[in-house]
Amino acid sequence: MADWLKIPSKNKRREEDIPEPYEIVCVCGVSLSGYRRKGPYRHACQQCNEAYFILPRNTYPAPKARKKKKQLPKQQQLSDFILNSAFVTRLREKRKAKQEARKPAEANSATETRAEVSPFELPAPRTRLITPFRGILAGIILIVGLTGYGILNSRKMEQASDALKAATQTGNQMLEQEDLIAANDAYQEAFQALTVLGRTDPAANEIRQTSRELLAMNTQAVSPLFEIAEEAVVQIKQSGVDSWKTLFEVRYADTWIIFEATLLPVESQEETEQSRYRLNLPVLLDEYTLYLELTEPAFEEYLKSHQGQPVIFAAQIVDFQQDASRPDTGIIELNGETALLWSHLKLYKLLGIEFDEFQNREQIEKLLNQQSRFLGLTE
Numbered sequence: 001m002a003d004w005l006k007i008p009s010k011n012k013r014r015e016e017d018i019p020e021p022y023e024i025v026c027v028c029g030v031s032l033s034g035y036r037r038k039g040p041y042r043h044a045c046q047q048c049n050e051a052y053f054i055l056p057r058n059t060y061p062a063p064k065a066r067k068k069k070k071q072l073p074k075q076q077q078l079s080d081f082i083l084n085s086a087f088v089t090r091l092r093e094k095r096k097a098k099q100e101a102r103k104p105a106e107a108n109s110a111t112e113t114r115a116e117v118s119p120f121e122l123p124a125p126r127t128r129l130i131t132p133f134r135g136i137l138a139g140i141i142l143i144v145g146l147t148g149y150g151i152l153n154s155r156k157m158e159q160a161s162d163a164l165k166a167a168t169q170t171g172n173q174m175l176e177q178e179d180l181i182a183a184n185d186a187y188q189e190a191f192q193a194l195t196v197l198g199r200t201d202p203a204a205n206e207i208r209q210t211s212r213e214l215l216a217m218n219t220q221a222v223s224p225l226f227e228i229a230e231e232a233v234v235q236i237k238q239s240g241v242d243s244w245k246t247l248f249e250v251r252y253a254d255t256w257i258i259f260e261a262t263l264l265p266v267e268s269q270e271e272t273e274q275s276r277y278r279l280n281l282p283v284l285l286d287e288y289t290l291y292l293e294l295t296e297p298a299f300e301e302y303l304k305s306h307q308g309q310p311v312i313f314a315a316q317i318v319d320f321q322q323d324a325s326r327p328d329t330g331i332i333e334l335n336g337e338t339a340l341l342w343s344h345l346k347l348y349k350l351l352g353i354e355f356d357e358f359q360n361r362e363q364i365e366k367l368l369n370q371q372s373r374f375l376g377l378t379e
Helices: 074-083 086-114 132-176 180-197 202-218 225-239 241-252 300-305 345-349 361-375
Strands: 021-025 031-035 041-044 051-054 256-261 263-266 276-279 289-295 311-322 329-341
Touching: 132 180, 132 202, 180 202, 202 256, 202 311, 202 329, 202 345, 225 241, 225 289, 225 329, 241 311, 311 361, 329 361, 345 361
Parallel strands: 289 329
Antiparallel strands: 021 031, 041 051, 256 311, 263 276, 276 289, 311 329
């Protein structure tokens, strides 16, 4: 096997007449070239005499270059096979034929429906509005929101309960000291706390009634009823009715007056007209008469069940009207929605009323107890 390069087989032997050139560069820079021989030999450089070993000519034929086939991945081969199969090709052709047949019908329908669709209509959404993810997200947000609302509402209720207790105690102390302004401030806070708590029990109604009576006491009209009538006569004579109505609105609108009087119904000409009640307490002057009327009072049921009986109540002033048929007569209109029956004898006494033969204590107390029972309060 030592001479396997010299004795090749006949099948692997190459032609000897095929030249095989070589070229090397010497260390001195001279290019050495020539043709390989049958055996090895030394090629000496003519400039520096450096000798180089030259291999003999290759006795075996040169290998043939192979063309590498481009190998596709197995998945791509499989997909190409499926897409190029006869079955898929037939399906593709059928689908193409259906699309071509559908194009004229779609074009006709589009031209027919375009005239019917409004240009202001929004296109239909391409995606579903409700998806499982959005449903879960909405549920989480709802749970978190309800939990937060529950916590805040619980804290709000606790604060309102504490404020109600403190305000009620302060208001009672101020009433003992007959400090009506401080008592009113405290009971208004208690009223707001009851609104937050939403209580409707008898104790809560008692606090509401007290707060309303204190509010009426602290925002009474600046002048008594007789002085208002005298002022009306003077202003109407000097400046006219319109000037007096403007002055009346500035001075007396939304202020309170507390009465003990009998309310008589006023006959209305129309059935749809609101019910009105007139106080049998006209203010009679030499040249002028002033009446007070209440429209649809909140305690109208009490008036119907106790007709002709005196009533102790408080009402807000709304407006002044001149009687069109009688120029010497005026009407002060009272707000029936905010009007309230009186119930507390102690607060009634704090108005400065002294009991005598005309103001009998027992009769007043009996009347207030009757009104308290109607309101569902303790006597």
